[in-house]
Amino acid sequence: MHLVDGTYELFRYHFALPTHQTADGRHTGAVRGVVGSLLSLLDDGATHVGVATDHVIESFRNELYEGYKDGSGIEPEIKSQFDLLEEVLESAGFCVMAMIEYEADDALGAAARLVARDPRVEQVMICTPDKDLGQCVTADGRIVQYDRRKQLLIDRAAVIDKFGVPPESIPDYLGLVGDTADGFPGLPGWGAKSASTLLARYGHIEDIPAAPGQWDVSVRGAAKLAKTLQDHFDEALLFRRIATIEYDAPTVGSVDELEWRGPGADFEALAVSIDAPALSERANALAQRGL
DSSP states (O other): OEEEHHHHHHHHHHHSSOBOOTSSSOOOOOHHOOOOOOHHHHTTTOOOOEEEEEEESOOHHHHHOTTTTTSTTTTTHHHTTHHHHHHHHHHOOOOOEEESSSHHHHHHHHHHHHHHTTTTOOOOEEOOOOOOGGGOOOTEEEEEEEETTTTEEOHHHHHEEEEEEGGGGHHHHHHOOOOOOTTTTTTTTTTTTHHHHHHHHHHHHHOOOSSSSSSSOOOOHHHHHHHHHHHTTTHHHHHHHHHHTTTTTTOOHHHHGBOOOOOOOHHHHHHHTOOOOHHHHHHHOOOOOTT
């Protein structure tokens, strides 16, 4: 099972490929890149693919924290391709999970948990390098992350190796150190080393002893860090809440919805309209091979 972060892929190809405008002035370069990439995924043997997108940039998290990302800095050239991406992907035969109240990350996590419960599924690959999704990785290897650009598989051991904490502590880690990409700062003075050292020992923010004298791990500037955590404890919990995947986000009802059965009847005309007729030819060839 391949669950792909469509929003990430759109940005990835926006910066990786030359811009392209159709005769009617639409920007389509990033969309063409994403669809071509997903067809390559099928060509490599994938059979079930779900693509999560941020249909609306804002989510419930914007109501929790004013500084949370809102899409205001996104270039018009790429923002105009969000809706087009969903339209083309659906026409190409892919299952699209377009999020409105929630985010693409939530859809990926929720769908991963749902399909992993199906005994027919051997492994779920969440295709994104986003550190937030590290929390979804399971100890049994049933759910993993996969960075398609680097061709890097990220299992539980890889999460621990990179962040110093297990998947279940990733939201706590981000709550302490923050995430500039998502627009929340973390706590003053808390860095990756101090957060990982304490969370590797205590697991969650509320389980870190209030008095640094009770810490049985050595952390530089312990007294100052403890005071900061005490003074900003509610903020830390808020940032953790923001960084936590919502596993009840609406996605798919079953594994079968993710099976690729070929492009829709309108895909050929749509591919031509974005100046990419070769995409239709590739999709039809894959369908004829029985993929």
